[in-house]
Amino acid sequence: MASLKSFASPLRSFASTDRFVAEIASPATLRPAYVLLGDEVFLYDRCRKAVLATLAPEDTRDFCLQDLDLADTSIFEILDRAQTPSLMAPFQVLFVRNLKTLYGRGSKKEEFAAIDAYFRSPNPQALILFVADHLRIPTDLRKMDYQDKERFEKIRETLGDSCGFVELARVEDTDAIKWVTTSAESRSVKFDPDAARELVDSLGADMMLIASEFEKLCLYVQGKQLLLNPQISPSTNSDREKSTTELGNPIRLGPSTITLGDVETMVLAAKQRSLYELTDAISAKDRPRALLLLHGLLNASDGGEDAAIGHLYMLARTFRQMLIISEKNVRDPRAIWQVLWQGFRMPPFAAEDLIKQARRYKSRRELTRAIRLVARADLELRSSPANKLLVLERLILDLSTESKPTPYDPSHQFAMEL
Known part of the structure; x- marks a missing residue:
């Protein structure tokens, strides 16, 4: 991961966490408690790293850091721990997860009375961080889900006077792009x-995924540069920029460059974007565009036509996803995570598009027909046809054509391991 230093930026999406990092750096501005609101893991991770680096140094971390869960530990015990000075460390940090437990059934009058009593005279040598990751805060707060907005207001009413609030909202696309380039x-x-x-769009501005793929891409292009110039030592970036000599000729390597082709090669979601564009054209019955996208997909593949079976697998998978979306009558992208299980979900950027595509099919029969057509093409490809491209083109034309009712024929049933 990039260092904390590289995170520092004036980007609007990072403003709330920037203020938090600045506040905890000085005892004069440090508050006795904060609520980390939102499920943006990347920003939460940034806040946590800043807290540990500033208030819980590694030599005393085992004695001053506590990770607690309100589902297992009562708020009374947590407040008691915060009030009790540690004999082994000058300062205590308590991360308290599952804040939603305080807002479950029942009035919780005693719990909130204990919280009010603690914050009337808090321990100046302790910091409590309540984690409210059951909320999803969008980039535009005006578009917050009604239920999340109610929860947000309830937390603000009960803890707003005592705690600082850090909004871990979704990062805007433009800010994510700037973070990538500056990092x-x-x-x-x-x-x-x-x-x-392309990196940001393909990953739906999910910063945790972006940071992970960013790291992978940096290692990839630096590795490519070393393979092309094996005489260069991989020790540091500055070493790669120094002049070296090969057969008496000086060589100077500049900074590595990550291109669009590198992203399309290394990031699976970027490859899948083209596939979802293809299924969009198929579901819209746009045959010319579907054929153009097929050829573009094959040209972008390392294996060309030899990668056809992999493309068919992804097509079959996508049509199966659309079948489930259609049968469950999914209309909201957030409901997809309830009907599609882990390992069978699409990337975040594709959720809304796939719902739109699924709604173009009027019946279950149309989608099962598409799956059978893909299975038949898969069988043909595994039978070593004379021309794989013709098999794929015929499949795309069939998928992009309105189906006609035909008598049932068992010979048209094909099995495919999906």
């Missing part, structure tokens, strides 16, 4: 603007 610069890597946009 790359801090590592002596150039990130092409088109490549940065």
